[in-house]
Amino acid sequence: MEKLKNKTAFITGGTNGMGFATAQEFINNGAKVIITGRSERTVNKAVEELGKNAVGIVSNAGELSDIFELQNLIKKHTNTIDVLFVNAGYGKFNSIENVTIEEFNEVFDMLVKGTFFTVQQVLPLMPQGSSIILNTTFLTDIGQPNMSIYTAAKAAVQSFIKTFAAECTSKNIRVNGISPGYIKTNIFNNTGMSTEQIEGTIDAVTPTLPFKRFGEPSEIAKTALFLASDDASYIHGIELRVDGGLSKTKS
């Protein structure tokens, strides 16, 4: 059954990882999808792979001027967005002593201001019965060294889930979040870590995970489909953990 038949979804950061997998899942369920990414190259490549039910917009989630253009750019394709997945993002990982003002601003501009103003700009296009999904992280549950600014920014997003939900109730728009655990994506490529550091981190982390594996982007995509669809019609203001038990179990 096509769970998003005749629906249009807007996914920030849809060129790769969870956003791309979600775009695929939504299209497979009958939706038309608009994705964003930071460069024409990545956006065009993704749209080509996603096929005729996808269009792309080059838009940087960390640039307010780009975000304030979104409504106009979306309106070139549609006047209605039924599902908004605010997903674009990455972290900068550094010790408290070494975090720079530039890193702090980059992460907060993209994740906090970016999330807030993307919702502000897209909300007027969303009819009753729509769904907003924000992407957070398991890190807000456990706290890890060198993750202070990323985790704090995601904690702000976590807070938006509740306040946006309260505010959108009267519009009959549901707002929820997905809290991913370690997922096999390209996220580490944006962190400034070297290939060796990335491989070392993956090798060190994997045995510590409850199921001894990273999650797949498709596992987030299926969750996003659930929250976007009528299957979740009475779910509002929650953050659904998709972390293989990482934040809640010990073995």
Ligand SMILES: NC(=O)c1ccc[n+]([C@@H]2O[C@H](COP(=O)([O-])OP(=O)(O)OC[C@H]3O[C@@H](n4cnc5c(N)ncnc54)[C@H](OP(=O)(O)O)[C@@H]3O)[C@@H](O)[C@H]2O)c1
């Ligand atoms: N992977 C994990 O383990 C994990 C865990 C918890 C939470 N998360 C969160 O999940 C979300 C998706 O990340 P992912 O793991 O799927 O990473 P990914 O594979 O690197 O994909 C990130 C996506 O976001 C886009 N993007 C990044 N910065 C952007 C910006 N400033 N403006 C617009 N688009 C931007 C990228 O597109 P371009 O490169 O084309 O710009 C790409 O499409 C992020 O919010 C991340 O914080 C990830």
